[in-house]
Amino acid sequence: MRIGFFDSGIGGLTVLSEALRRLPDMDFLYMADTLHVPYGTKAEEDVRAYILDSVGLMMNEGIDALVVACNTATSIAINDLRERYSLPIVGMEPAVKPAVEMNRATGKRVLVFATPLTLQLPKYYALVSRVDELGIVDSLPLPELVHYCEKLQFDTAIMQDYFRTKLADYNLDDYGIIVLGCTHYPFYKQILREMLPAHIEIVDGNVGTVKRLSALLSRYGIAGGGGSGEVRFMCSGHEPAYIDKMQKALAILRERDALSESLAT
Known part of the structure; x- marks a missing residue:
């Protein structure tokens, strides 16, 4: 088969x-x-x-x-x-539902990384509306990340600088989970683990x-x-x-x- x-x-x-x-x-x-x-x-x-x-x-x-x-x-x-x-x-689909369930008792928020198109589609909004009754899900488009991945750009320093720039406006103490909502993004799971606060879990689907x-x-x-x-x-x-x-x-x-x-x- x-x-x-x-x-x-x-x-x-x-x-x-x-x-x-x-x-x-x-x-x-x-x-x-x-x-x-x-x-x-x-x-x-x-x-x-x-x-x-x-x-x-x-x-x-x-x-x-x-x-x-x-x-x-x-x-x-x-x-x-x-x-x-x-x-x-x-x-x-982005692993929003398990992330919300995991964070329900912690009071922490969920941050979803995804492509701009995924975040614009009704299916994504329907998913978040269905599972996020507490209003703890935020979404961050990362349009450049697929390009980096397609170039096999996995240099730790370069990519951590990229993520730090994208996350500059977020207080990471508020978040308990980051959802990798594009299948390219798990290539960067280890790089993210090394730079994010230890309390943040990284999940994908x-x-x-x-x-x-x-x-x-x-x-x-x-x-x-x-x-x-x-x-x-x-x-x-x-x-x-x-x-x-x-x-x-x-x-x-x-x-x-x-x-x-x-x-x-």
């Missing part, structure tokens, strides 16, 4: 890395829409068309399930994709997404896929250099995952 992962660029690799840990007996096809990355600063209707075209290419290659590993793409096109295709489809995927595969009777964790990459721009970049970025993530696991044991 082969599971498709789709994102505008390398961000969805943070979700794929989690899937490789939890679903080692599946194979994977990862598609990046490199012709149009980033989505977060583009018009909604244009992005919807890009997504449908890209997923159509993935379907032609043969996939048994699809993860839309992008918060923006999920908000814009998940309903269209489910109407068009009958296979299991899992989307993503990756683990929850892969758990939902696993449950959905079981429901469809396609759990235990007989694969070997093979990953095939493709991109809309057909650039060999970008495929090399995706392989490098995934290797970085898997190395970090292995280090985290070793430190935890």
Whole structure:
């Protein structure tokens, strides 16, 4: 069985890395829409068309399930994709609900990092309105962060300066959790941990997404896929250099995952 992962660029690799840990007996096809990355600063209707075209290419290659590993793409096109295709489809949304529940008893606020487009979409406002009855959620657009990530800019000093500039107007003592509301952003989780106050937790939706995927595969009777964790990459721009970049970025993530696991044991 082969599971498709789709994102505008390398961000969805943070979700794929989690899937490789939890679903080692599946194979994977990862598609990046490199012709149009980033989505977060583009018009909604244009992005919807890009997504449908890209997923159509993935379907032609043969996939048994699809993860839309992008918060923006999920908000814009998940309903269209489910109407068009009958296979299991899992989307993503910023982990606002668990963050609010975790902070409910602390009196601290929640700060959501996301792309400008995600924060402008009705789906995000509906999510916050549904779960934030205490009014503790604030949102911070980080339009430049996807560009940094796509360039594999992970220099600690450079990125910490960037985050300090963006957070300059926020009293971090007021916050208990930061939500990484774009799949590119977990690439910077360790850099953020090193600079943020120790009391602030950093959460994303990756683990929850892969758990939902696993449950959905079981429901469809396609759990235990007989694969070997093979990953095939493709991109809309057909650039060999970008495929090399995706392989490098995934290797970085898997190395970090292995280090985290070793430190935890």
